[in-house]
Amino acid sequence: MTHDPHAAERQRYRAALAGLPAIPRIVFLLHSLDCLNYEQIAFRIGEDVGAVERHFATALKHLVREIDGPFP
Numbered sequence: 782m783t784h785d786p787h788a789a790e791r792q793r794y795r796a797a798l799a800g801l802p803a804i805p806r807i808v809f810l811l812h813s814l815d816c817l818n819y820e821q822i823a824f825r826i827g828e829d830v831g832a833v834e835r836h837f838a839t840a841l842k843h844l845v846r847e848i849d850g851p852f853p
Contacts, residue, residue, distance in 0.1 A: 797847035801840055808833055809840035 798806060807826065811817045817825070819833045826833070 793848050794844075797844045800847060801843055804828075805836040805840040805843070808836040809844070812837060 798809075801809065804826065808822055811822045811825065812819070819830050819837070823830045823833045828836075
């Protein structure tokens with residue numbers, strides 16, 4: 782069995798993603814993994830671009846707080 786030096790980091794990331802509300806999580810994943818822009822995401826989820834931007838910002842703040850700790 783080999784040791785994975787990044788296993789704990791990946792687990793923190795997964796837990797942080799799981800802790801997101803559904804829409805911000807979907808927006809984050811569509812943008813980050815599927816490389817969709819905000820307009821494409823807005824079309825897919827039926828919301829305006831401003832809402833997508835807010836969902837993405839919510840997701841980023843949550844992930845940073847959960848992975849790196851609170852903002853100063």
